[in-house]
Every structure is written in C-alpha cells, then in structure tokens.
Amino acid sequence: MTGLPDELPPDFRAFHQLHRGAYIHRAEVYLGNRADAEEAVDEAFEQLARSWTRVLSMENPAAYAWKVMKNRAIDVARARKRGPCLVDNATFETAALRDAIDPIAMLEESLNLYQAIKKLPERQQDVVILLHCRGYTVAQTATHLGITEAGVRSTARYARRRLQQLLETSEGSNADDLAH
Numbered sequence: 191m192t193g194l195p196d197e198l199p200p201d202f203r204a205f206h207q208l209h210r211g212a213y214i215h216r217a218e219v220y221l222g223n224r225a226d227a228e229e230a231v232d233e234a235f236e237q238l239a240r241s242w243t244r245v246l247s248m249e250n251p252a253a254y255a256w257k258v259m260k261n262r263a264i265d266v267a268r269a270r271k272r273g274p275c276l277v278d279n280a281t282f283e284t285a286a287l288r289d290a291i292d293p294i295a296m297l298e299e300s301l302n303l304y305q306a307i308k309k310l311p312e313r314q315q316d317v318v319i320l321l322h323c324r325g326y327t328v329a330q331t332a333t334h335l336g337i338t339e340a341g342v343r344s345t346a347r348y349a350r351r352r353l354q355q356l357l358e359t360s361e362g363s364n365a366d367d368l369a370h
Contacts, residue, residue: 202242206235209255212334215324216316217263221272230266234259253336306356314349317342
C-alpha cells in the first residue's frame with residue numbers, strides 16, 4: 191500500500207488479512223476483472239488505514255469498511271467507464287456447471303440466476319454472492335459484512351424467496367416468448 195506509514199498498527203494488519211480475500215471476491219464480481227478488483231480493494235484499505243483510529247471508534251467498523259470497499263469498486267468501474275459485471279463474470283462458474291450432464295441447459299439456468307441476483311437489494315446480493323457463490327460460511331459472511339449470523343441467515347432467506355419469485359416470473363416470460 192502506498193502513501194501509508196511503514197509500520198501499520200497490528201489490529202489494522204489483522205483486519206486487512208482477515209477481510210482482503212472476501213473484499214477482492216466481491217469487487218471482482220462487480221468489476222469483472224481480478225486486477226481491477228485488487229486495485230479497488232487496495233485503495234479501500236489505504237483509505238481505511240489513513241483514518242484507522244476513527245474507523246475503530248465507529249459502532250461497526252467491518253460494515254463501514256465493506257461499504258468503503260464497494261464504493262472504491264464503483265469508483266474504479268466509473269474510471270474505466272464500465273458498469274457492474276455481475277452476469278458477465280466467470281467468477282460464478284460452479285462445480286455443478288463443470289460436472290453437468292447438460293452444461294448448456296445448466297449455463298442458461300445460471301445466467302437466469304445471475305440476472306435475478308442483479309435485481310436483489312444490495313445487502314441480499316452481498317449475502318448471496320459471499321454465501322452461495324463464493325462458498326463462505328454464515329460466520330465468515332457475517333464477519334465480512336459486519337452483521338450478525340442471524341442477520342446473514344435472515345437476509346439469505348429473504349434473498350432465496352425473492353430469487354424464487356424472480357425466476358418464476360422469468361420462466362413464465364420465457365414460456366410466453368416461446369409461444370409467440
């Protein structure tokens with residue numbers, strides 16, 4: 191990290207070590223590019239390091255840091271004149287797709303799912319991406335987002351219901367398209 195003191199506080203270094211991987215995963219989903227994600231996350235951590243004492247005095251430093259990271263990812267996307275890359279991103283490739291009997295049908299289902307994820311509220315997107323797409327545990331997801339484990343489970347439950355509604359609507363419109 192540039193522009194920072196040589197000796198960062200031990201609690202900042204621990205925070206960085208704990209969260210950097212998840213932040214990069216989420217930024218990569220948004221930006222569609224690992225290098226851009228690392229740049230955005232490094233900029234976020236530089237911002238956090240410069241005001242670390244103030245960050246620690248906040249009610250929820252992890253939630254604040256998550257927001258800083260997401261804002262930096264948005265800044266990087268804008269600087270490159272791009273929007274979010276959720277659907278275009280290969281980070282969602284799953285073992286199920288690699289092992290599928292009919293990978294084309296599985297890919298179509300996956301694309302419909304990613305389109306639906308894009309329509310979720312921001313917190314639900316974060317939970318779905320970390321928990322289901324990236325394989326973090328409920329506890330890890332809670333830690334990175336700065337919310338409780340019960341909050342993660344509740345948000346995931348609401349997200350699943352909303353995704354189910356969106357996918358049912360999508361299937362209905364696809365059937366209508368085929369009929370015409």
